[in-house]
Structure formats: C-alpha cells, structure tokens
Amino acid sequence: MFKGGYTGKVLRINLTEKKFAEEPLRQDVAEKYLGGAGVGIRYMLEEVPAKCDPLGPENNLYFSLGPCAGTDVPCASRVVVTAKSPLTGAVAKSSSGGHFPAEIKFAGYDMIIVEGKAEKPTYLWIKDGRVSFRDAKHLWGLNTMDTQHFIKDTIGDQNVRIACIGQAGENLNLYASIINERHASGRKGVGAVMGSKNLKAIAIRGTEPVPIANPEAFKTAVKSMLQAMKESPIMYPTFSKGGTPGIIDHMYEMGVFPTKNFANTGEWDPLDSFGSEVGQNEFNHTREFCYKCPVGCSQVKLAKSGPYKGTASIPEFETIYSFGGSTLMKSFNEVIAADKLCDEYGMDTISCGVSIAFAMECYEKGILTKDDLDGIDLHWGNAEAMITMVHKIAHRDGIGAILADGVQKAAEQIGKGSEQYAMHVKGLELPGYDVRGAKAHGLNYATGYTGADHCLGYAFQEMFSVPIPYPVDRLAYEGKGKLTKWNQDVRAVTCDSFPMCGFVLDMALAGVCQQNAADIVNALTGTTYTAEDIYTIGERVNNAAKIFNVREGFTRSEDDFPERIKTEPMKEGGAKGAYIPQNEVDFMLDEYYEDRGWTKDGVPTEEKLKSLGMKQEFELLKKFV
C-alpha cells in the first residue's frame, strides 16, 4: 500500500542485549494508522505487556515518524514518542519538532523502537545502518544542552542530531522530558522511561534521499497547504510574531487562563504582571524554525532585569501559565529562567509548574509547612523559591523528591486533604485552560487517553469561535461529546499520526486538513486515501489507545475532573460562575461514549472495532474485559 517516501523501515534496538535489527514497518499497521502516535500505540498493544512497570525493562520507547518526514511538507517532520507513562500508567504520547525527526528519516527509518535496559549509562550513535552502543558514563549527570554539545564533539560532526535526557530523566522524575536541541517531547514522563533504560541519548545522522511517488501532485498538494497557511488570520500574523504566548491575552479575556492553581481569584492578570501583549512584548528577542517550517513560532525571550537577566529561553503559552499565572509570578523574567532550567534538566514545564503551584497552595493552606519544604518560604509569587524548587525537583532533593512524582502521587504521599489542590486528570497535570469556561476542551481533558492533554483534542471552536465543523457555545454541555470525538479523531490523525504541527491544524487547516492530508500522502506514497479514510485513521488511534488503557485498568471513573473544576464556580473573569457539576460530567461522558460507540463504562465494543477494521485489536482487548 505504501510506496515512495514511506519506505517503512523500522530500527529495533535492544539495550539489554546490545543488539539491533532492521525490520519492515508492518504494512497492515501503516495502512490503518499512518504513522506517529497511531503506529506507535498499535505496536505497543502487542509489544508492551499489560500491567508492566513503566520504568521496567518491559516497557518500550517508540520514536515514530510519518510518511512526510524529511520532505518539503511544512511542519510535518515530527517525531512522536510513545510508551507506557510512568506518570499516569496510561499511554504516553509526546511529540516534537526541530531537526531530529527529519534526521531519523534521512538515516532511513520511519520508526525506532528501544527495548530493554542497558546495564550502564549508554548512548546510541546511529549512522549508515549501524548502531553503536556507547558508554555514557561521562555524560551521566550533564544537562541536555551539554549532553548534545559533548556528543557532537565526540562524534566530530556538528550536524549530528540528538535526542537526550537531562538530570530529571536520570533521576526518574515522572514528568521528565526528552529534548532535541531545544525542542521537547515534554509530557507524561517519556524522559523517565528513557532514564529507566539507562539511555542518555540517541545521536543520529543520515543522508538518504526521500523518494516521492508522484512529484507533480506532491508539489501541488504542498503548495495548497502553504497557501492555506498564508491565508490564516492567525498563523503568520500572530504565531510568527508572538508564538503561542500571543494568545494569552485573548485567553485571559475569555476567563480561561488559569491563575493561582485554578483558584482564579482575580489577583493576577498578564497585563499587570508581564506588560501588555505578552506575545509581542519587550522580552521578545528572536525565533527558531523547525525543519521546513515557514512560520517559526518558537519565540526566544530574553530576561531583561533581575537575577536572571540575560537568560534566554522559549517559554510557550503553557509555560507562562504554569510558571507564571498559576504561581502568581510578578515578572516575566522568572518564567524565562524556569523554562530554561526545565529544558536543561529535561523536565516538562507544565507538570513542573503545576506541581509547584500545588505545593504553594498546600503551603498557604497549612498542609505543607516551611519545614516540609526544606525551609523554603513557598508563598505565591515568590520567584526565588520557585526557581529553587525547580532545581530540587530535577534532582529529587528533599521535597523535590515528592513533587517529582507529579501532583496525583504527591497528594497521595502528603495526604491531609491535599488532593483537592492536585490539578490533574489520570495523573497528568492540567494544561493552561480553565475548562470550566470551555466544556468540550474540558471533556477532552477528562476523556483523553493520556490524561489532561491539550494536544489530544484541542477545542479551537470554543477558544477561537471557529465554526468548524459547526459553531458551538463554549459554556453549553450538549453536543460536546460529539465535538470532542471529532476534535480527538482529527487531531489523532493529522497532528499525531500524519504527524503535523498542531498549530497548523488549528490555525490554517481546520476545515481542510483531512483532505489535505490525503492529497499529500497519496501524492507522496501512491496511496489512495480519501478524506474520510484519514478521519477513520484518527478514530482508530483513539480506540487503540483506549484498548491499551482498559487493559491497564482504567475505567469510566478515571474519565473525570479535579474536584475544584466540579465544585468551585469561577470567581472572576470572562467565565465567572462557571463550573462543571457532576451531573454534567455524567451527561457529557454518556454522550461522548455513545458517539464513540463505546459501552457506558467507556470500553470500545466489538461492533465498533470491527466497523473500524480493528478485529485484531478487539482480540487483544477481549482478554481484559
């Protein structure tokens, strides 16, 4: 089925045995799941044993590309890392751009699977069809930037591209990330899985050309995608100029930019604290581009004053929420500093910031004392204390050892009612949207297969009043099951399995992405997908992921919200008074499961799976229900 660009070679590496082998990508899987998350999750279903320890050698790491990697398709050279998450126990899926993904393709691979556990710290050097298992003793303890620097120097080729972990991954911080250049596969602890395998880094270099089945049609399809991007009112005007921070003021206006660990007391707003138009303010400095991206949303910000003056990093919207609004920081400089530290340590900025905000609230409420916090006066807005906590969490030092497990497990360890301040779903910390004011976005958090994940089914209809596939009222409950399914299925294929940068989908291709994806893949590989086929792939991905989670023991009761979202009406702002009471949760879940064709407990049915051509997958599920 797949021809041309999608050569379908998989590199399977076993760290325990220090062996590697090439194998063809399973064509039945590639046809039904395209690439990226879809292919990774489908492989996991058979290869990662049920109930295995996510930090044990039985868990695997999948680095999956899609057919477009290394080609001229804009924003589509991305790698999706999947594994069983040590943070949630569910599927982990975390993608990133940069140049590392294209390099995997140039080396001849569409997926790299890492199995087992190295006896001692190791890094992999992949070139010309060979994998060297290299001693990483001298790299263990180094941050992600130093690691990349020294590996390039050791190999003697600056064009080597590297994905690696920092100290957080080594220390099995449960939300450790994998960093390539300054790009993060940030969430759900894929860096901890890498650390548990004693794998410090993967360095790769390739020069293989990427063949194209139908060059003329391909050129046309790419051009049409670029045109749609150009016509978007947000893509270049906002994202090229301000990146994701460019939407903060808008979200704050809507009342969905969370502050003070979702207490939202009106004490903080981005204008007062960070100056007007955070996206385009004085901190803006320069920007970076992923491979073949014409937009360059990575906005480098430079701290301008205070103790972190001169620090440069690329804090995204989410990071400004977690280290800014949620902790009530009074200056942007500290957000930049915390963001840089997280990139260096290899640690998710959302989970880290939310964990610190959680600790701040526990401190305020007397649940955690100054003694519990190693003497740190962790009051709201204390920048120095926040930065100290980032260090402690990365090194699992003192209180940092507890917060490095994420808010769910931290609350279990702390007790004393702290769980009411633990803002997570399935153990994954809430991203930067207060979903009391955006119900489909919330339902996506509740039902997403990775936990509270803004990347799974971003409700841009609610956020930007985009009437695609139909207009919605963001505060209404009805119809949100169907919308969430649509958002999740479209994202699961275009963003995660194509895989394409999510911003392009939301900002430019919302209405045409399935057709666009079909046109591109068909021209590139010689397939004959329709737009509907593409959508179906996304639906398959969500079903396959759900099967994985069901066998791990997840039930309807984990498709839920933090207590605060269900019981505390919002105190201030554009969504004042909003919350999501339990009966509405139940209502939305019922609708969602029904639209999905799942049981009332949220389990995929035989009928549904067979209609999706997932007979094999049903057999895999059957043992567990």
Added chain:
Amino acid sequence: MFKGGYTGKVLRINLTEKKFAEEPLRQDVAEKYLGGAGVGIRYMLEEVPAKCDPLGPENNLYFSLGPCAGTDVPCASRVVVTAKSPLTGAVAKSSSGGHFPAEIKFAGYDMIIVEGKAEKPTYLWIKDGRVSFRDAKHLWGLNTMDTQHFIKDTIGDQNVRIACIGQAGENLNLYASIINERHASGRKGVGAVMGSKNLKAIAIRGTEPVPIANPEAFKTAVKSMLQAMKESPIMYPTFSKGGTPGIIDHMYEMGVFPTKNFANTGEWDPLDSFGSEVGQNEFNHTREFCYKCPVGCSQVKLAKSGPYKGTASIPEFETIYSFGGSTLMKSFNEVIAADKLCDEYGMDTISCGVSIAFAMECYEKGILTKDDLDGIDLHWGNAEAMITMVHKIAHRDGIGAILADGVQKAAEQIGKGSEQYAMHVKGLELPGYDVRGAKAHGLNYATGYTGADHCLGYAFQEMFSVPIPYPVDRLAYEGKGKLTKWNQDVRAVTCDSFPMCGFVLDMALAGVCQQNAADIVNALTGTTYTAEDIYTIGERVNNAAKIFNVREGFTRSEDDFPERIKTEPMKEGGAKGAYIPQNEVDFMLDEYYEDRGWTKDGVPTEEKLKSLGMKQEFELLKKFV
C-alpha cells in the same frame, strides 16, 4: 618566501563602511614574524594610531593564524587575537584553540582584520569569499552559548564556527573575552574591543584544502612532534587525565599557588577544600579536544552538590586559583559555576576572580562597606556572594560597574588605600602563580608586554625543575633576566606566532621546539628557516610589542610588581619568607634590559632593532622617543 600552506590571504573588514576586501599577507611581515601574535602586532604598529581610544573605532581587531592552521600539525590550529587593550592600554594578545581557527583557514584566510565600528549590532557571516554584514539586534543581550546556537540555526548549517561576545563584551567590561564554542580568547579585554565595535559575532565556514609544499618531509616533521609529545612524562599522563588542574597540588606544595588574594595566610589548601588531586578528582567528567589535538586537556568538571549541582564547565588551573584559592572557596562546585558563568557572559575568569578577591579584601579591611557592595556580605569564602558578583560584573550592575574595569582602575575609583590589594601589573590581574617564589616567572610578569601574563614567558624551569636551557634556582635573582628573555622569545614565536598550544611547548618540546617549528614550517611552506631563525622571530615579536607600548607611554616604571609582592614576605608554605624587594626588582630589570639590548629605561635601541632586521620598526619607534 612563503609557499604552499601559507597562502597568505588577509580579509580586511571595515564595519563603519560595511566593506570588505581581500589582500595578500605582507610577505616581509610573514617572513620576519611568521604568523599569529607576531604578524598581528607588526600590523598594529602601522595601523592602530598611537594613543587611540582602545574602545574607539580607530582600534582594530586582528584574528591571526599561522602557517600550520588547518593542517595535521597537532595543537597548532590556533587563532591569536591582538588589539590595543582597553584594560591596560598596552598590546592585547589572547589566543584560543577549538575549531574556529581551522575554519578561518578553510575559508582561505590567514588573518582577519576588523576595523571601524558598526552603526548598530552586527554579526559577520563569512563564506566563499563573501562577507555578509548581518543585523545582530536579536542577538544583542544573549550569552555566548545562545549566540552560537541561534546563529547556526539562522544560517542553517551546524558546522559553521563562531567567535562571539556575550553580555560582558556588550557592556564593555574591560576584561571581556571572545568565545568560540567553549574556548576563550580570554584576557586583556579583546571582547570589549569587539563590543565597542558593535560586533556580536564572526561566523565562518570554509572548505578550501590546505596545500603542503613537501608532503613527505611534513609527515616526518609532524610525526617527530607527536613522538616528542608521547615521550613527555607530563603531557599524556597528567594533561590528558587531569588537564591544567592536574598541577595544582604541585604548585601548592611549592608554595606558589596564591590564596586569599596573595595574602597566603595558610587558611586554604586545595586538598582540604577540593579533595585530593583536584586534577583527577570526583568532579572530573569528560574532556574536549581542539582541532587535531591528541591530548584533550580540556577537562569537563561537573558540580556534584549544592545549589549548582549539575553545572558542567571546564575550569582551568587559573580559574581554580582565581575563583577558588584567591577567594577561599570551600567547595569546588562554586568554581565550576563561576567558570561557566564567565564563559557564558564572555568574561576572563582570572581578572574576574581576582577582582572579586580584591573586593573581598577591601571588604575585610573596611575599605568597602556592605552598602558599597549593594548589600552583599562579601566575606572570604562566601560562594553565593561570589556568584552574585559575577552576575553583577557582567552586567555592570552597582559595584559590578567598578569591578568590571579591573583592579587597577577599580582601586583608582575606590581609593582609601585599596591599591595595595590590587594585584596587577600594568592593569592586568596576576595569574595563578605567587611569583615571590619563582623569580623569573615574576620578572616575566613585570616585563611582559601585555602585563602580568603567564602565557608570555612561562618559567617552566622554575615550576617543573626542567633544566632547559639550563638548570635554575627558582628563588635566585641572578640570571633571571637572561632566562626571562629566552622564555619570552621562545614563547613569542612557538606559542604565539607559530602558533602552538603552550602546553606542548612546556611539556614536550621545550628543548626542541625551535628546530621542530623550523622543520614543520619549512616542509609545509618551502621556507628554509633554521632553529636560530625561529628564535629570532620570537625576539622580534617582543621588540615590536615593546615599541607599541613605548609609544603608548609605558616606561620602566610600569615594569613592576604589586606592592604586596615587593614588601610582604610569604607567610606560609613552600616559599615561606620569600618576596621581591625593590632593589632586586631593579637588579632583575637591569639585567633583563641589558640582555635584551634595550636602554636602562627599557626602550629598544636602534642597534638592537637593526640587528634583528627591524629597520622599519625603528622608524616607527623614533617618533615617540
């Protein structure tokens, strides 16, 4: 005269006019000065106007290689930066290795001269005979590591090599350095000169081959050099394993490792504070190699505990002196952190550490109060305060604005007798040898054309009991004039004009370096130098530099020591009781000037200059004496 490898192309760039031109390297200069410092200083004599403002557009920056750059000669692809120093007003000369120097050669150049001043922040992108003057507005304010990262990404070639300044150079810190990768042209403020020109960075890429006149003879000469390096008892055994920190214990034993700003009270020793064998201790982590260097003395150290845990940097012997012994640090972690900050800010670690130690002593003596120090309790050994001072100095913040001028100018501003604690010669802070216990090393500090510079005429005879060219008593005064001249002349050619890494000279080639240099250059370029010719080149360099300084107003009275060296006998250790009283200073200077064939005021004579074939240079001097 020069053929083959020494193509002799100079790239002259004028920032004011945004123009560049290629010109042949003056062959009369290349013949008499070889390359590196020699060529740079000789050009300066004619091109940099007397008494010009070193931070004005009339000062030039010379990036000079030698004939061996880009070839297989080990440790000989180095760049020497010369200019008029803003720190001292004398010649600035600062060399570095890494890969940037070889890249200049691959781009076709033996020297790059930067003139004038850009109207606004600019970086240069040099490739294929073209120079682009690129806007550096978005880089201004970034540290040296970020600057290199973003330039590589902007250019889209990771193999570009870059020399740049950080915030210190931008802020005209008088001891700002120029950084390439993690290598520093560190001393005498060449980074401030670059900053004064609004020049953030030079990025360069080349692929030209380096021709060799006589390949067989060249191979033999290189092999013989490698063999001598192998046979050295120190080169691989100490420098490959521990780098320059490997000699600290030895220096401390001898009583010449300065502590407490040269008060040397016996309160600090490296064993107590940093653990045994600093060179090979627990902090050792990995190492780096300059282009074609088989030794790899750059020892990466990793902070293991405390607030800077996980910080990696490459502190040299000198840095451990300035940020460790001289400030009485109690742990090595802070030295690593301070070193990294200096590399990032682009700031000399010696001058910075010595400036902080000076401030610590002023604070102890009540000359500087806590208020003067912006509220910082800068007592000896206060690690946090030291790190804060590094930040403040880089940004010229508060007291940092004074200390950023170096101890000489700082003492002038502070007054109150503080000058007695300002450890410098000609404004250049003393490196890590207490020269009361090593008189020739001291005489080199006193007479060196850049100020107190361990790189100009390192007295390895005194430090390592090497009997070349003859055995010496380190505490004796007699014969030190002659020895210093020999050391300075040999270094000026082999290390600075060949130019070759100084460690190779001291540790392996001490007895043979002139013959070795002649053999290599002759085989490479078709010249017919003898070992004596090579030595004479070194003598010329010291005379040319002295001419430059004479016209800038330097006299015998600046060839001197800090008061403490002349009046305070050493209190403890292997050189207890030693000092250098004024009469011995006079004695050594007289001997030195006589050996040099200079006047009693230290001015080169017509006779001497003509005997060296420096008639033109004498004409340049004549106007000023």
